[in-house]
Amino acid sequence: MLSNKTDTPSSAADERVAVSLKSLVDLARTAGSLKLHRWSIRSRQTGGYVSRSKGRGMEFDEARLYQPGDDIRSIDWRVTARTGKTHTKLFREERERPVFIAVDKRMAMQFATRGVFKSVQAAKLAGLLAWTAQQHGDRIGGQVFSDSTCMEMKPQHGRHAVLRFFHSLVQTGEGHPVEFNFELGLARLSQHARPGSLIYIISDFRGLESNAEHHLRRLAQHNDVVLIQVYDPLESSLPSGGHFRLTDSRRDVVIDTRDRNRLSDYQQRFNARCRYLENLAKKFRMTFIQCSTVQDPVQSLR
Template identity: 35%
Template sequence: MPTLAELVALRAQVRRAPQPRRGRHGVHGPAPSSLRGRGMEYAESREYTIGDDVRRMDWRLTARSGRAHTKLFQAERERLTLLVADTDPALYFGTRVRFKSVQAARAGAVAVWSALQSGDRIAALRGGEPAIPPATGMRGAMRVLDALARWYARPPGDQSGLDMALEHAQRLLRPGAQVVVLADPVAASRVPPVRWTALARHHQATLVLLQDPLETAPPRRELAFRAGARRLQLGLDNATVRLRWKQALVAPAEELVRTLPSLGWQVRCLSTDAEAADWLAPRDASLRDEDRVDAAVVD
């Protein structure tokens, strides 16, 4: 299980990792940020999507391009970083270095320390209980780290599902926030596309998918598994069995990596044997994600 001391120690990894550009007035107090939201300073224009404020239409660009565009502005306030923790039972499993649940807590801790370094307010939630309310500084960071250590210590008995947690997040967030979702790929694949679209429309959205090497690259031999009181034998040297394994455990992550970026999400795959901060650096992480998906394809 993850410990609070372990999550606190991950602050050192974030200090070494590349950080997003900050507001020009520093990280304390209200400042123009790199996040596109509702503010006073114009940032850019993009094509209009349903739900955008029509009062912010970019009429000149709309006339030139023939397609409706809306203006985006710099968010002149402290940004909120919200962690959404999937606590699906499938996460409490692992074969290499640590359980996926422990890696989820570690990835969440990295998000916390990164948010603290950027001067954000920090909050967290999971399905089945009230959210950890937003707070700044070490007070906000430690409250969320404590929640992560509790949530990922053991499978909860009142898990209400990732979709409900994302619905809760959608109600809480105001435009301009950052949302980081920690999830099992199979659980994430069950979330309707409309939920992903709604969250990414006005927020910086990142999905961190937790994977175990046994899931992505199983050995070509027979393996024994225990399901409750039953003992199962899977012949993973058989092409049909490997194909079914891929469809059940690999394909969901591949589909999310393929489809969610077009809906506005950054998708990062994080293995249980990787560094917890590996998902932070967008360029390097993207290359690793592609390599991991390629390696996960089963013959």
């Protein structure tokens, strides 16, 4: 297992344990090849996505019969002349949308047997998404929570908003101390994310039980929500035929994997957990993505 004994990353090995601000900044070049979930790019000057609301804007939507109170400047004279009845043009307004990225940094995320810590992979995924949103002209906000703290940033424009978010990803032990769990994180997220946002939740989703589902339902009612599950290969299946020692530098655990029934039961529990998340995403019309600690985060997002 990777060890988490150093606080300041200064080598390639340390970068597997704790993400650095430089590595997040360097993701800007890679993020140019990504597109955000579901919404098609229309105009980089006025924002990357076409909103669902109708009003005066760049994209013509339809013509309908004139109604009292309509702006006379929007009269469609061609359709009016052809039909003999006054018609008004309707437009779909092009504008940016808030992109809200919630990142889980609880103790369970400080783990890996291969690749990088789950917390590092989560930070890289968040970094790619933040840069992609910034390059599309969107506002970037976020939530970074641990077992005892939660930091929230309101969506703002520009590179400064991305860097502010990155600082919260690399900081440890800062913020207002609280007794925190996953359900409370979702509750706070539903309060801070404005309707119409694109919300990414990056976590291993430990602690997400049925009593937390109503917060996800509330988020999904008025936003596009993407769940990104980060996991270590050991969590999906145990190696067979031996004794394996795991440590967090304070405690040691030895696992005997010679019992085939135990191996099967272990893998079935992981698969059941994944099916639960998949069904939850389908139920609330969310998107579900998985990314292991050994995968390329860019390929996972693509």
